[in-house]
Amino acid sequence: MPRPRHDTEELVTALGLLVRRLRAERAAHDLGWTEAAVIGRLGRGGASTIAELARLENVKPQSMGATIAALEEAGLVQRKPHPSDRRQALIELSAAGVALRKDVREAKRAWLQQAIGRLDPAERDTLFAAGEIMARLAQS
Amino acid sequence: MPRPRHDTEELVTALGLLVRRLRAERAAHDLGWTEAAVIGRLGRGGASTIAELARLENVKPQSMGATIAALEEAGLVQRKPHPSDRRQALIELSAAGVALRKDVREAKRAWLQQAIGRLDPAERDTLFAAGEIMARLAQS
DNA sequence: TATTGTTATACTCTATAACTATA
């Protein structure tokens, strides 16, 4: 029963290792991590605002502003005026963003996909179950 | 049994969320993530070289060189000549590094520790088991 | 006053490239 503290240290270490490994695997033409998360979220959930996206992705609104500006510059998202609040801008995928999203889902994280494919089914289940738990932790 | 691809996408999303949440939680006086990993590793495994640490932590030797230089500047690690190869430098914890390591283990990741403490025991087991799997994936 | 977003600036972490010293 003991060692939750020790296990937490190991969990953080494992997270760091995996994140750095995934970063190394990312091809040059690829989207950044937060960029890909935003593209995916807009694709699933539709238009949103910078403040809302920042809250959902656990970054400051200014940071999300920079991310959105980069995506906008790349032509992957576009702005549309908010119907009732002129302070806000609704961010939505452009046609290129919609198209890219398919490619991203197919091609990105190919390394992780393939590495996970070599795990035991039971380990895979554990990993995916932990993914849900981590998402919940991250938002608590 | 389907959806491994979908689950992989969600796993990456969860990793990103949790990493950003942990980053936000890190106090200003705290060690960076890789720095803490190096301190922990030196504490557990004893002296090591820059190239070895880079390999173990999944970064380039130059990047690890910068990390070590920062830790050295902070007085947390020190160099000692390699007994037989004058190209290499053995990096070891200083007295301050040893002392800090205890504090780091006690105080760091306090938020994660407490969040994990509120999980079901079964979820905690899943999370820690996934930690081992992720560490293995990261090194494969 | 509070909220949304922008601009300016800086820090952390990591990368690539070119170099020196040693093996």
Add this chain to the structure above:
DNA sequence: TATAGTTATAGAGTATAACAATA
């Protein structure tokens, strides 16, 4: 030639602070 490490430079991602516009 190959390996260990350093130096120089750059980029991504995020932060804080100060500001403008709108509610």
